[in-house]
Amino acid sequence: xxxxxxxxxxxxxxxxxxxxxxxxxxxxxxxxxxxxxxxxxxxxxxxxxxxxxxxxxxxxxxxxxxxxxxxxxxxxxxxxxxxxxxxxxxxxxxxxxxxxxxxxxxxxxxxxxxxxxxxxxxxxxxxxxxxxxxxxxxxxxxxxxxxxxxxxxxxxxxxxxxxxxxxxxxxxxxxxxxxxxxxxxxxxxxxxxxxxxxxxxxxxxxxxxxxxxxxxxxxxxxxxxxxxxxxxxxxxxxxxxxxxxxxxxxxxxxxxxxxxxxxxxxxxxxxxxxxxxxxxxxxxxxxxxxxxxxxxxxxxxxxxxxxxxxxxxxxxxxxxxxxxxxxxxxxxxxxxxxxxxxxxxxxxxxxxxxxxxxxxxxxxxxxxxx
Amino acid sequence: xxxxxxxxxxxxxxxxxxxxxxxxxxxxxxxxxxxxxxxxxxxxxxxxxxxxxxxxxxxxxxxxxxxxxxxxxxxxxxxxxxxxxxxxxxxxxxxxxxxxxxxxxxxxxxxxxxxxxxxxxxxxxxxxxxxxxxxxxxxxxxxxxxxxxxxxxxxxxxxxxxxxxxxxxxxxxxxxxxxxxxxxxxxxxxxxxxxxxxxxxxxxxxxxxxxxxxxxxxx
Numbered sequence: 001x002x003x004x005x006x007x008x009x010x011x012x013x014x015x016x017x018x019x020x021x022x023x024x025x026x027x028x029x030x031x032x033x034x035x036x037x038x039x040x041x042x043x044x045x046x047x048x049x050x051x052x053x054x055x056x057x058x059x060x061x062x063x064x065x066x067x068x069x070x071x072x073x074x075x076x077x078x079x080x081x082x083x084x085x086x087x088x089x090x091x092x093x094x095x096x097x098x099x100x101x102x103x104x105x106x107x108x109x110x111x112x113x114x115x116x117x118x119x120x121x122x123x124x125x126x127x128x129x130x131x132x133x134x135x136x137x138x139x140x141x142x143x144x145x146x147x148x149x150x151x152x153x154x155x156x157x158x159x160x161x162x163x164x165x166x167x168x169x170x171x172x173x174x175x176x177x178x179x180x181x182x183x184x185x186x187x188x189x190x191x192x193x194x195x196x197x198x199x200x201x202x203x204x205x206x207x208x209x210x211x212x213x214x215x216x217x218x219x220x221x222x223x224x225x226x227x228x229x230x231x232x233x234x235x236x237x238x239x240x241x242x243x244x245x246x247x248x249x250x251x252x253x254x255x256x257x258x259x260x261x262x263x264x265x266x267x268x269x270x271x272x273x274x275x276x277x278x279x280x281x282x283x284x285x286x287x288x289x290x291x292x293x294x295x296x297x298x299x300x301x302x303x304x305x306x307x308x309x310x311x312x313x314x315x316x317x318x319x320x321x322x323x324x325x326x327x328x329x330x331x332x333x334x335x336x337x338x339x340x341x342x343x344x345x346x347x348x349x350x351x352x353x354x355x356x357x358x359x360x361x362x363x364x365x366x367x368x369x370x
Numbered sequence: 371x372x373x374x375x376x377x378x379x380x381x382x383x384x385x386x387x388x389x390x391x392x393x394x395x396x397x398x399x400x401x402x403x404x405x406x407x408x409x410x411x412x413x414x415x416x417x418x419x420x421x422x423x424x425x426x427x428x429x430x431x432x433x434x435x436x437x438x439x440x441x442x443x444x445x446x447x448x449x450x451x452x453x454x455x456x457x458x459x460x461x462x463x464x465x466x467x468x469x470x471x472x473x474x475x476x477x478x479x480x481x482x483x484x485x486x487x488x489x490x491x492x493x494x495x496x497x498x499x500x501x502x503x504x505x506x507x508x509x510x511x512x513x514x515x516x517x518x519x520x521x522x523x524x525x526x527x528x529x530x531x532x533x534x535x536x537x538x539x540x541x542x543x544x545x546x547x548x549x550x551x552x553x554x555x556x557x558x559x560x561x562x563x564x565x566x567x568x569x570x571x572x573x574x575x576x577x578x579x580x581x582x583x584x585x586x587x588x589x
Contacts, residue, residue: 003407006377006399042412049420049541059424060539064523071544079409083400090396098389195424195524195537 004034007086014093021231025224026089032220033082037075041213044206045075051205058196065191065202071180074210078217081173085224088162088169095158160236167228174221183218185210373407376455383458386465386484386494390567394560395458401556402451406444410549413542414444420541427531434527434538440515443546447553450508454560457500464493491575495568502564505557512554519554521547 008030015026048070054062187207192199204210377399384395417439423431468483468490486494513519521543528535540546 003373003404005374006404006407010396010400038408050416059422060524060537063420063422063539063541067523067542067544070542072548073413073542073545076409076413076545076549079405083404087400090400094393094396195539 004038007083008034010090010093011086013097014089017093017096018089019231019234021227021234025227025231028220028224028227029082029086033078033217033224036213036216036220037078037082041078041217042075044209044213045073047205048073052202053205054191054196054200054202056196056200058200061191061193061196061200062202064193065189065196065200068191068193069189069202069204074177074181074214074217077173077177077180081169081221084169084173085166088165092158092162095155099155156235160232163228163232163235167225167232170221170225170228174218174225177218181214183214185214373403376452377403379459379462380455382462386461386486386490387458388486388567388571390563390570394563394567397556397560397563398451398455401559402553405549405552405556406447406451410444410447410553413545413549414442417442417444417541421538422541423527423532423536423538425532425536427533430527430529430532430536431538433529434525434532434536437527437529438525438538438540443512443516443550446508446512446515450505450553450557454501454504454508457497457504460493460497460500461490464490486571487575491571495571498564498568498571502561502568505561505564509554509557512550519547519550521550 011026011029015023018026049066052062052066052069054065056062185204185207187204189202189204190199191202380395380398384392387395418435421431421435423434425431465484468480472479472483521540523540523543525538525540526535527538
């Protein structure tokens with residue numbers, strides 16, 4: 001069981017940067033797969049060959065029949081399944097950690113630039129900040145708000161791809177198990193292979209107990225598959241559907257522009273943008289905008305901001321700058337450029353769901369929320 | 371003493387590695403250490419008891435097993451894991467040496483003792499070359515000892531005291547072969563990662579040197 005701590009430590013970090021459904025998936029993986037495999041299933045398969053009996057005294061016959069009946073043992077198959085199914089999450093975690101590191105470097109650079117500008121005079125500060133910020137929108141998934149990892153752009157893509165690959169692996173292993181062994185294990189296995197002189201009856205040890213575990217592990221695999229699909233739906237398909245339905249209802253081309261600029265204008269009113277705010281907005285590079293960006297969500301965010309301003313004083317004491325994860329739909333370029341003008345406590349606020357938000361207010365603050 | 375010891379050592383290595391180095395550590399943990407400890411060990415657990423020869427002559431099974439498996443696959447695998455991981459410790463030792471030096475002289479000798487430059491870069495490159503070399507050595511050893519990466523179902527043995535050529539049967543040959551291929555694949559992956567890290571570092575620092583010289587010339 002101790003060997004699973006290798007994987008457990010890695011996956012705990014993934015746990016921090018996952019959505020609610022992702023956390024449930026990880027919990028299912030830890031408890032119902034790793035723990036059950038390590039404690040119960042392995043001991044059930046412990047005597048699988050020593051108690052595999054064939055109705056013959058021919059030396060070597062039992063060996064070759066066991067090898068034919070079980071090319072790979074169930075337990076080893078499940079170990080490989082857990083490892084391959086967890087690997088995409090680790091790739092996502094690597095990307096997230098890389099983003100964190102890049103953000104730390106960016107903050108150091110900004111601090112250096114600020115120190116330099118303070119010596120030379122502050123004329124070019126905002127222009128430099130905007131150019132740095134525009135460059136840094138290329139590094140997706142980071143927002144100034146409270147040092148949080150935001151799922152967007154390439155980080156969101158990595159997350160979605162990791163779930164897709166995980167789903168594919170899950171399906172592959174379930175199908176593989178069915179192809180190798182079917183669903184249930186039979187008590188009797190009839191074997192005809194040299195050096196067995198004739199077809200011999202071989203008896204599997206503990207078939208019922210093994211069947212219980214096989215069905216259990218199959219059910220957990222199907223549950224994990226379902227959770228992965230639910231997470232995919234939760235992340236993307238809903239938004240794609242909304243975008244499709246909105247594009248059908250779409251009015252003239254100015255309306256979307258108005259919709260997009262409306263929340264920004266409101267925010268501009270609330271937070272007094274710097275003089276060349278519009279310059280920063282002039283060329284949003286479509287390549288780096290999240291495929292899941294959503295105008296409805298931006299409007300909702302405006303409501304959230306208003307609520308947060310109300311709650312701002314309560315949360316100002318807040319928790320220190322540690323990395324929390326929340327998923328926020330926001331116009332990328334605007335947030336970076338407008339950042340200097342935001343009030344101080346904005347960065348320390350915990351992102352909370354407003355009553356206007358459709359999402360559950362029971363979600364924890366360190367969840368990636370959609 | 372268990373694999374957790376190696377894991378703790380390698381976690382220390384992670385701090386002073388490049389991005390590719392971190393991927394290498396993750397591959398070693400996930401695909402080699404974990405697979406070894408959780409799966410492979412149990413396959414080879416009773417290999418001697420399950421090795422069966424078609425003869426009642428006492429001692430025949432013993433000598434035949436010893437002839438075909440001078441070192442068991444699983445023991446060689448464990449040795450490979452340990453020996454291939456240890457060159458990374460050179461980097462950790464060098465960083466510790468740097469920090470010790472700073473402490474003794476009570477002054478900041480290095481901008482960042484963990485940054486890969488100067489002497490630490492040489493140590494890092496040497497550790498990469500050693501790791502790659504040792505991986506290749508072990509792969510060749512596996513190939514030579516067992517005549518390729520196949521595990522036969524039946525082997526013919528005629529060593530004394532076996533009176534004639536006897537058939538001996540190896541247990542779980544298919545499963546052992548699957549994991550042997552897995553071992554070879556992960557070794558090759560680690561070799562590729564080491565070589566790409568080596569070329570990345572050499573390229574990065576040659577460009578850095580070239581640019582420095584270029585700037586100096588311009589000045």
